[in-house]
Amino acid sequence: MPLTMLSPGKEAVINACRAKDSTKKFLEGLGIIPGVSISVISEMSGNLIVSVKGARLALNKGIAQQLLVKI
Amino acid sequence: MINWVVGGIIVGLTIFVIVRTILRMRRGESTCCSGCSKSQCNCEHKS
Amino acid sequence: MSFRFALVGNPNCGKTTMFNEMTGSTQYVGNWAGVTIEKKEGKARKTKEDIRIIDLPGIYSLSPYSMEEIIARDYIINEKPDVIINIVDVTNIERNLYLTTQVMELGIPVVVALNMMDALEAKGDKVDISVLGKSLGVPVVCTSANKGHGISELLEKAIQVAQAAKGKAVLSDIKMYDEEIEKCISEIEKKLVSALKEKNVNPRWAAIKLLEGDEKAKERLNAKESLIEDIQLYQEKLEKHYDNDMETVIADNRYRFISDIVSxxxxxKFKGSELTLSDKIDKVVTHKILAIPMFLLVMFAVFQITFGAVGSFTIDWTDAFINETVAGFATTWLEAGGAAEWLKALVVEGIIAGLGSILVFVPQIMIMFFFLSILEDSGYMARAAFVMDRLLRKLGLSGKSFIPMLMGFGCSTPAIMAARTLENEKDRRLTIILTPFMSCGARLPVYALFTAAFFAQNQSLVIFSIYLLGIIVAILSGILLKNTVLKGEAAPFVMELPPYRIPTFKGLMIHMWDRGKGFIKKAGTVIFAASVIIWFCQSFSFSLTMVEDASQSIFGVVGTFIAPFFAPLGFGEWKSAVALLTGFVAKEAVVATMGILHGVGEVGEDSVELAAALQASFTPLKAYAFMAFTLLYMPCLAAFAAIKREMNSWKWTLFTVGYQTAAAWIVSMLIFQGGRLLGLN
Structure with a gap:
């Protein structure tokens, strides 16, 4: 399911990233790759603050929809 | 006497400032100084 | 011996703080990602050897994604520093080490600085640096740059490493990938050694990059077609084996290597994922409904303090100092020296009146930036960017544009340059066009002057409304331009949010002092020259004879000629027209011109307060329209040059300033004519 469906406070594992190549590379640098656990800290009209590897990242809705996670 | 000395200094300084500003702008440096504390500005540091 | 050390690390990991500690300079440090966008060089103090420190923009990886990453990567690869000092934010070690794994492969000696050790110790966590150093195969030093701890050890270590390496490539023998990948890498490496002998690059790095299919690296290595095809076979084989694309596989391998070391x-001390204090604050400040009102409230509070009692007090004091003490002293001294009338007029009515009318506002500006620095350093502004993303996205911009725009409140020129961090060209252009609508510090004296004269009761509210007006015009312009000349999708927004930090007193003082110093410096140079020229133009006619009546002067004639253009906006008299014209040099010059033209600084019987003089020719409504025009019309010369440079096109530059001036005219006209219809004065 897309990351946008994950409710705040829940943890999940990233399954795949459907973003275009350059964005994907950037996300890899930030620690967003398949197999990493991710949790949603807060949500604001689709935009998310997530926790990945201990860092807090702000993602907009568009990117969050392209990230697939499984619980 | 004082007219020429003080007047000369003022005019000289004015020309110096104008020339320097133009040269800086040509070199592509920032000439903004008020509020120029961001690291991108070249006001403080010329190394 | 002389060496060059490059500081490399993730954004916001403390590189600039480290740079300042090493070189003794006072570079701007902010608590958000991307404060440094150009490389900076400085000389290390307290070392015997001649050491140049290069501060590079923060990067997450060596795969370039945006402009600043390209700058950093190009520097490392092309200039080959003697040692790379890789700064690692130890509170976020897994993510930070990702860059380390890439830097290690370059063949340049690396020293890892585990920074922010104090924050880690405060959390109760521990790091075993000998284990870390051994597993990474590079020396590791603990530092706390903000406290100045560990810096000299770090430099010593780096010097040792540099001396040991003596410019030769050091090859790390750490194998971080799976066996299959390692096997392919070493096979490709062998082929490359013969194929790329003259290229002076580390073959292992080249092998990995080519295997990953990095386009930029391919270009740089200029490898033969046959070789590329050969490598493609390996890539396909591995991709099939892992059932994933090569890049992801390599990234995954690196992260697994890191997790292994970190464990x-x-x-x-604390495992698990309970919410930290930062998270709890975030839940409040990024609240669905409250976030934007809260942001506005915070900003309003800043204005209230700056232009309330505290600020006004400083103005009265500095005003008295400049216009009475300094002007009085200058007059006496010049008279005693037997100076001619024209010289007296030049000094007192030109320079002192022009500079004085601006310097009056220095303390107020410093107070304002003191509070804005608190917001920046604490990490709140990065959240504001996240909150604003929703709003900006409606204009077709991403939250990333917020940072240049935010910097625009300081000075438009660096803000326009900061737009480079945007990857998408259309976003960058739009951001450059909109950034000058954010009211910069140089425009503040204009508002301070006019609000003190016309809106003394609610000065802060009126100035706040001017700032908001700038934001609103930017929003409307964004919608307009996005639907006409700059159509396109907004780039995705991903940004790291720094943890909240309590700003250090020293940091705040540096920020405030920088502002004040910059402001005074500009007054002493550009505004000084402008004052002399303004005085000349209002005292002499075109035939270069001194005139009694200023309306016969050069400015009088020019001003009268262009004044009708401003008549529909309510300020169609020549003095205002000229003031706006000089504002193109620097926006403060508007105030300086007003000061000179209205004869401030003349000590004696006919001495007039600038505020009183303005009240004679403006009404509150006209004053507001005038402020709006000053806010919106084309930015100063320096910003204009920056726009030209960043747009790299005359067409776009002229479009930008033309659009801004048109917007200023229309908005001011609407304010004045609309206000009159409503019966305002």
């Missing part, structure tokens, strides 16, 4: 070297 051995780091002891965490």
């Amino acid at each position: 051995k070297a780091v002891q965490k």
